[in-house]
Amino acid sequence: MKLLYLMHIPWRWIKQRPHFFAESLSSDFEVDVYYKKALKAKKAHFCDEEKQDFKISSFIVLPFERIPIIGRWAVVDYFNSLLLWLQLPKIRNYNIIWMTSILMYHYFSPFISSKQKIIYDCMDDELEFPSIKKNAVLRNKILRAEKKLLKRADLVFCSASYLKDKVLNRSGGNANKFVLLNNAIQMPQKENATISGQIKEKLETVSNLSNVFMYIGTIAEWFNFKLLLSMLADNPTAHVVLIGPNEVEIPRHERVHYLGTIDRKYIFSFMEKASCLIMPFVVNELIRSVNPVKLYEYIYSNKPVIAPVYEETQQFEPYIYLYSNEKEFKALCASVIACRLGQKNEDSKNIEFICNNLWEKRYDVIKSKIQGLFIGVHTK
Numbered sequence: 001m002k003l004l005y006l007m008h009i010p011w012r013w014i015k016q017r018p019h020f021f022a023e024s025l026s027s028d029f030e031v032d033v034y035y036k037k038a039l040k041a042k043k044a045h046f047c048d049e050e051k052q053d054f055k056i057s058s059f060i061v062l063p064f065e066r067i068p069i070i071g072r073w074a075v076v077d078y079f080n081s082l083l084l085w086l087q088l089p090k091i092r093n094y095n096i097i098w099m100t101s102i103l104m105y106h107y108f109s110p111f112i113s114s115k116q117k118i119i120y121d122c123m124d125d126e127l128e129f130p131s132i133k134k135n136a137v138l139r140n141k142i143l144r145a146e147k148k149l150l151k152r153a154d155l156v157f158c159s160a161s162y163l164k165d166k167v168l169n170r171s172g173g174n175a176n177k178f179v180l181l182n183n184a185i186q187m188p189q190k191e192n193a194t195i196s197g198q199i200k201e202k203l204e205t206v207s208n209l210s211n212v213f214m215y216i217g218t219i220a221e222w223f224n225f226k227l228l229l230s231m232l233a234d235n236p237t238a239h240v241v242l243i244g245p246n247e248v249e250i251p252r253h254e255r256v257h258y259l260g261t262i263d264r265k266y267i268f269s270f271m272e273k274a275s276c277l278i279m280p281f282v283v284n285e286l287i288r289s290v291n292p293v294k295l296y297e298y299i300y301s302n303k304p305v306i307a308p309v310y311e312e313t314q315q316f317e318p319y320i321y322l323y324s325n326e327k328e329f330k331a332l333c334a335s336v337i338a339c340r341l342g343q344k345n346e347d348s349k350n351i352e353f354i355c356n357n358l359w360e361k362r363y364d365v366i367k368s369k370i371q372g373l374f375i376g377v378h379t380k
Helices: 017-025 074-087 102-111 136-152 161-171 197-207 225-234 264-271 293-300 326-337 347-355 359-373
Strands: 002-007 030-036 055-059 096-099 117-122 155-158 178-180 212-216 239-243 256-258 276-278 305-308 321-323
Touching (some): 002 017, 017 030, 017 359, 074 102, 102 136, 117 136, 117 161, 117 359, 155 161, 155 359, 197 264, 212 264, 225 256, 225 326, 239 264, 264 293, 293 305, 293 347, 305 326, 321 326
Parallel strands (some): 002 030, 002 096, 030 055, 096 117, 117 155, 155 178, 212 239, 212 276, 239 256, 276 305
């Protein structure tokens, strides 16, 4: 069976849920991955390309909707449809079309037949991204597309319970199509390749720092720099290390160290150098819909982990420390520095939790649900 996998993020972006699922699906289906090319992304934010057994290609759409006046014109959608028709193979040759974003359906729906199965992996509340909230034309377009997608989709996987409930309440749809499928972790592989000089240099830099509070992930509008700077002001021996692509300006501070994007195969080596792993987010509507991948990885490291309390982090409470305000965050950090706060749970319990939350476990659910759509039809 042929599966067209449409991604809204570049393949070589920091490895996320879409990458893991695409790799797993390729073991049972003939998968072709097409990802939306980022027109403004910095090359420094891309990771090294991994060799895959399936086809990976990019496509371009012109972001007319980002310009409110032009975005209202129906002709721009027809233009992008023509552009996509020229770039992709015949879409109707696929049995299944997997989408990771609402806009994927907006772009590709003219080419989809009624016989094809559509699977939507709902990972974020797209309507809550700042760039979309500020653009009424784009927001309304996505809202309309979301309602159409939920009506047409055969399966909808949701990464978070809060997100699932919110999307259902907002856009309707058949609740029986929805499957709660949290994020997960891939066990780190042993590093066969020699660590490059640049990576080794960054590791040495972190090794020479005292009281390292480390964050790994995308740095964007939801990042609470004010909280970190306040903590650093109270703790002169503390350092903050940030790893991942940045979409906002990082404040200049002698004890804030930004290391850029680092390939995932080296991430766990950096975690070993941390005194504590942190997730300093502003808890807004966007974040409330996020089941954080980083918390699974943080727990694996057997380090103290500090994150804000909200619906999706409460399930991690046996393994991490939660805070609800600046005072609590700073008190937890001070306890780490004073060596009064170690990892929340013992190693064996952490590993047991991780083994129950592997991407392979999540894929077992996906495979079972897809097979249910094709009674009497076998995968390859």
